[in-house]
Amino acid sequence: MAPLLKSNVISFMPEVMPCKSRMWPLTYPRFERDETCIESMHGHKIPDPYRPLEVPKARATQEFIASQVELTKSVLSTCDTKEKLRERITAVYDYPKSSCPYRRGNKCFYSHNSGLQAQSVLYMQDSLDGEAEVLLDPNTWSEDGTKSLEIMKFSSNAEYLAYGQSSSGSDWITIKVIHVADKITLDDTLSWVKFSSLAWTHDNRGFFYNRYPKPTMNEIEDEGTETDSNLFQELRYHFLGTDQSQDILCWRDSEHAQWFSRAEITDDGQYLVLSIEESCDPVNRLYYCNLSTLPQGLEGLRQNKEHLPMIKLIDNFDAQYELVANEGSLFTFLTNKDAPKNKLTRVSLDDPSSWKDVVPESESDVLTSADLVNRQQLVLCYMSDVKHLLQLNDLQSGHLLQKLPLEIGSICEISSRPEDADFFYSFTSFLTPGIIYRCDLSSGTPDLSVLKETKIANWDRSLFEIRQEFATSKDETRVPMFVVAKKGLVRNGDHPAVLYGYGGFNVSLMPYFSVSRLVLVQHYGAVVATANTRGGGEYGEKWHKAGALANKQNCFDDFIACGEHLIKEGYTQNKKLCIEGGSNGGLLVAVCINQRPDLFGCALAHVGVMDMLRFQKFTIGHAWISDYGCADIAEEFDWLIKYSPLHNVKRPWENGTKSIQYPATMLFTADHDDRVVPSHSLKLLATLQYELCTSLDNSQQTNPIIGRIETKAGHGSGRPTMKIIDEMVDAYSFFAKMTDSAWIE
Template structure:
């Protein structure tokens, strides 16, 4: 789907193709030229540490209302079959779905459709005379070392590192922060074509074992493997049919909890990774190292609620297993716990048993979200949005489960994004204030504010802390800061914050660019924040090509981050990049999220359209130079907003 930064100088030959399309394809090709990689994505800020739960979907709709010609030639799009016989009847209202046949990814007709679209796109990109120059400049900026915050387990430190163009970051370990690091696991060596990725991982409490999950070709299905850290020997343990899960070790390091789905019955033909049906009856298991998966303990399953999914977490003291239960993307969950010290014979006594673990229901309704922060025996601290759409910290004694007290009350404007315990009775609290992160040190017991750490305008991520350590690490980035990892020492009365590692990008001069935040009125008068990234001192004369991006859904916040490809396009083509924090996201808590959901979804579209109108009226661009982009939920956003065709490039 093509568009124009139209009329933006015919000398820029790629003017008829969206900038995001070009940069994504160039990144892919850059990676494919690297002998160690063939991945489709490259994190441009920090190293791409795998997540505990992977549910990624990207479906871009970039400025669809664009020119259908290239260099004067009319594009001939492949014919798409329309099946008008597919009609659904919803309570007497008939709705046609003529392209439902495209939902079967294994059908030959669908494969042919995809290939024809790829062929058309390639035919356009091949005519882009500036493509190679863009490739070279983007490669130079992307080719720099990136790191994640180190984390400690047992007597060792671990961290992820990417030398520059590696498709996946490599897991390193070292005896101390000054010791020579050594490679523990390099995902780039797991397949010849780079299609096997590290999806999730966990180091045992004694740092003797690494359990890690691998996925193939972008699938959510995971196979868990086990490595003995001392000699890096991969053990025979292999766990299949794993999906939407983390890995949580018990403190005796004898095994770990994980989530999976039932294996298909004999005769069922399931191609894990390309099937489009939903998965049902998620299960929580415990695996003893050195045993076959068939001997794993089934800890929990809910036959009456097939859509439930279960996540497990072991408390810092190793005594309690906390099980979180969810069934949707909504920020709500149930919370059960099991006192593992009360198990006569321990977990071993459940081998071969048909009984579930004796969980106790602490929260048994889907009316709020709860995340465990810490515990002292039966006294637990949770982060929750219960009666607090911007979140707060609460405390409950398991002996008195109906008595909950506030530790840190909800802020009137800022969102409490995360919290973790460190240095005994200290708390690291990360707030989002007008889409910018601030970091505070609080007293864990009283919740009182002790210190606020000095930070620039940007995003905090990857906070690495343990309650038994007096130091913690965190990553920071912004639109003009490639990445900094800070080390904070709380041993003394005043926190000591030092730069631990800093990412430098050759050829990038942050003084040549500017990043500002504006607040514009939406249709109903609501003030919407938006970041604008551009060359410094640009004239507001409407002459600049501009790309407007937003998401607006699922309580997800779009915070500042660094992108080498944006810098290249801004530097050489004068592109202005804009990020509208429209309703539906989580920038101002659950109320902001709900204000752009369901019956109020129109607010998302109004916010986005108002952002486009602001950029034109303020002189940043003009309709003929304005492009819009959104991925996944943002694809729906763009699909709706292109109906205002006069606002965008044509």
């Protein structure tokens, strides 16, 4: 694809519309509206005048993007604290970041970033304290750091590593294979892989992976910029040393185009376990195959052109089942079956109708993960009021053995193997960059030690304090949120504030370390809050469902209530309150500025789902129907049309209150976002600017409405460090300008 047009190559600038501004005169790009584009849906006429923006490579789309880029540059150039912010964020961000070590074969591996490297590097050691050597360095894959390592899996003896390369943040990956001992990359190259698992058979001859058919584009110039719906995912098996065209098609459901799968090989190498999903809902079907019963092995399937003979253990979408461990035909699963806060259950494949609970559902806490270690012990991680707890249980009886000490915060990674007598876990919090612990069980009593603790130079955590507070939502539901502020903050209502939220897809916003937000607290005197609204998983599946489908409005009510709480408690005031979110959180922000434009002074909406009537038509959008519903169904259309950001932009000053306008708003998207395609943000941007920022005499919109459109980037994953910093700087210097926040040394 030709690069996005920049100012020096634009053939002509689109027509612009002047807008009054309290700080500068702005001219807004005008995209030619197609007034004939009107769709009939369930008795309603739905105008969609900006539908041409759904064609990313069209000349008009590219010119609209280029003019928006220039507009945003002009606004950001007036943010007088931008360079100070860049200098400080870059300095604080420059600290070492490491993953937990994990053992494979007879070696140890871990990922590490020295501070400002574009991508983290994969290292290997002969032992935990052995000399580290580089196995894979993604920084050598591209000059600008936009190629990233997105997925990897070692063979059972760690002789080989299969790994996926992503370009420009796209969800598409290319799988390569490296011979670990001599670091030689094989010729094997697998394309059109997306949302894939990797599972090696224990003979180390090859692995299972997932791929989609090649997109049906007229000309594929740059994967990740197409908008085709991702349908008919396949499970295939690749033999090392062969061409991808010879891979075995092991599973594909030709009657259910939207289903996708995830394959695992049990630790004993005997079984392939296939989890089949149709959406983002925490439910799945569960099939398995005893690989030892294949008369000619997998090679026989290729010769006979047969699919893998799968046995259906669970053949409905009533609950979620995640494999924890097996002892021969006896399997242990983490499940939400009749347990919204999750439990551990067990079944024998010899008697698949008889299930027995091993660790029952907790009355108060959510079981988030279970890992087997030391053959017979389970490391269980629970979430209690949005804080993690860690404990050891017995595999056979399920009984609690010991609770492990843990500060208030989050477990972001657990690394274990059934055959090892120790395991590792990584802890973080709002004020803790990262601590990696080793827990040794060889003596029978857990022996905890700090393996690695991240330190940041010239940064004092004692300057800050954390509170967990509860807002009261519209229906009296208590909504938790964390508030980060300077210690001893005087609640005089005069502080700038950022309220961050997500609220969907069973995702829990746990305490985590953020350089940029701590810089806001330190150098702008800001208050930073994280809202745990319904729709997330903070209190289990009931909390999730209370903010999904017909209940989606609860998410927005909860977030609005959190904003009102910050004002009521004296942390901030309307004109200094900024809301921020990404993806589903971008939707959250866009809905809230439509519904309560008076409540906020600034809004930052990253890669949001903005067109709720058409999201299911692009890439993997159909998987989100489980949380949103689908406009093709009349009842669900009625839910969606009420809050869809694109369809609810209204001039607030026409409702009798002339002083109300939309907050200063920045929408973020990227040219290779093939998760939430850029047209979502582009169409909403055009609509906001047209409806609010016109030259009509009665327009009250003086706050800027702009878009930040990144190149060679996607939905967020794999973004190189400097692109991450650039976005932080642009977002928060805009926030500071719009909330009149002065820099504090």
